[in-house]
Amino acid sequence: MKALVYHGIGQKHWEEKALPQIIEPTDAVVRIIKTTICGTDLHILKGDVPAVEKGRILGHEGIGIVESIGKSVRNINVGDKVIISCITVCGSCSYCKRQLYSHCNDGGWILGHKIDGTQAEQVRIPHADNSLHRLPEGINEEAALMLSDILPTGLEIGVINGKVQPGQTIALIGAGPVGLSALLASQFYSPAHIIMIDTDDNRLHVAQQFGANTIINPARQNVVETIKELTDGLGVDVAIECVGIPATFKICQDIITAGGYIANVGVHGKSVELHLEELWIKNITITTGLVNTSSTPMLLKSVQSGKISPEKLVTHRYPLSEIETAYEVFGNASQEKALKIVLTAE
Ligand SMILES: [Zn+2]
Numbered sequence: 490m491k492a493l494v495y496h497g498i499g500q501k502h503w504e505e506k507a508l509p510q511i512i513e514p515t516d517a518v519v520r521i522i523k524t525t526i527c528g529t530d531l532h533i534l535k536g537d538v539p540a541v542e543k544g545r546i547l548g549h550e551g552i553g554i555v556e557s558i559g560k561s562v563r564n565i566n567v568g569d570k571v572i573i574s575c576i577t578v579c580g581s582c583s584y585c586k587r588q589l590y591s592h593c594n595d596g597g598w599i600l601g602h603k604i605d606g607t608q609a610e611q612v613r614i615p616h617a618d619n620s621l622h623r624l625p626e627g628i629n630e631e632a633a634l635m636l637s638d639i640l641p642t643g644l645e646i647g648v649i650n651g652k653v654q655p656g657q658t659i660a661l662i663g664a665g666p667v668g669l670s671a672l673l674a675s676q677f678y679s680p681a682h683i684i685m686i687d688t689d690d691n692r693l694h695v696a697q698q699f700g701a702n703t704i705i706n707p708a709r710q711n712v713v714e715t716i717k718e719l720t721d722g723l724g725v726d727v728a729i730e731c732v733g734i735p736a737t738f739k740i741c742q743d744i745i746t747a748g749g750y751i752a753n754v755g756v757h758g759k760s761v762e763l764h765l766e767e768l769w770i771k772n773i774t775i776t777t778g779l780v781n782t783s784s785t786p787m788l789l790k791s792v793q794s795g796k797i798s799p800e801k802l803v804t805h806r807y808p809l810s811e812i813e814t815a816y817e818v819f820g821n822a823s824q825e826k827a828l829k830i831v832l833t834a835e
């Protein structure tokens with residue numbers, strides 16, 4: 490089969506690899522229908538994730554058809570159309586028993602990281618019963634693909650960790666695919682006012698279409714002053730950080746109201762300043778996390794009923810064999826006006 494293989498910092502190649510095989514009785518092998526590229530894949534290529542070894546097939550998002558199953562797999566059958574969760578779940582370790590699947594002792598985020606991933610014609614999925622979700626008949630495949638990672642991430646690590654409530658004023662910092670996913674998911678909880686902050690006008694425009702009430706571009710506007718005016722000087726109830734740089738984490742600290750929540754979603758490559766000299770008195774909560782994907786079954790129902798339409802995040806489509814071109818486009822996301830790129834196997 491063909492797969493996208495990591496060959497060290499800045500190097501990847503679409504090349505021939507051996508077909509994956511069942512190794513453990515709990516494994517399944519899935520033939521990919523659609524996959525996509527994540528910002529995390531770009532971090533890997535920059536060398537930010539040293540656990541990824543040369544020769545590793547990248548990718549942790551996908552939908553596909555089950556090709557074969559190990560003899561202990563019970564809930565998934567050959568021929569099932571499934572979402573591949575970015576998080577592998579054994580279901581029985583102490584973390585899994587607390588639904589902290591991202592820290593599973595025999596799973597967590599391993600696809601395209603510690604084991605071969607989904608940017609390939611086929612992929613081996615460990616603990617298939619818990620790590621695959623069968624797709625309902627007739628569901629939009631591109632919407633389902635967004636449930637592998639980004640929509641559960643925006644919901645669980647942004648909206649649920651940030652305890653978004655009806656009537657609140659919330660700010661999302663970063664209108665990339667995960668920030669926009671958090672924007673979509675926040676609307677389950679009916680905040681009164683959603684503010685999106687980003688330096689990219691195209692992404693701000695998309696955020697408006699997705700339901701943001703106010704957009705702020707820090708290149709032209711003073712974020713703190715603008716938010717003070719909007720909130721009678723109080724600040725926002727929830728600030729969801731979806732970028733992962735010191736400047737955006739600073740904005741969260743500057744705009745949060747007393748008793749508020751700062752939910753960090755962004756992947757940080759270096760340390761940030763924590764202004765406890767300002768915040769010690771403000772009764773705020775700061776949360777961090779890696780997605781558990783425990784919300785995926787609920788999100789599937791919401792997609793099926795039309796409550797949420799994450800396929801709106803898809804801006805570009807390519808055949809899977811043109812994945813190297815797709816990486817170039819995704820790497821220039823701002824100029825290309827790219828959010829999620831769908832790669833479809835021929
Ligand atoms: Zn991802």
Ligand SMILES: [Zn+2]
Nearest residue numbers: 579582585593
């Ligand atoms: Zn586990």
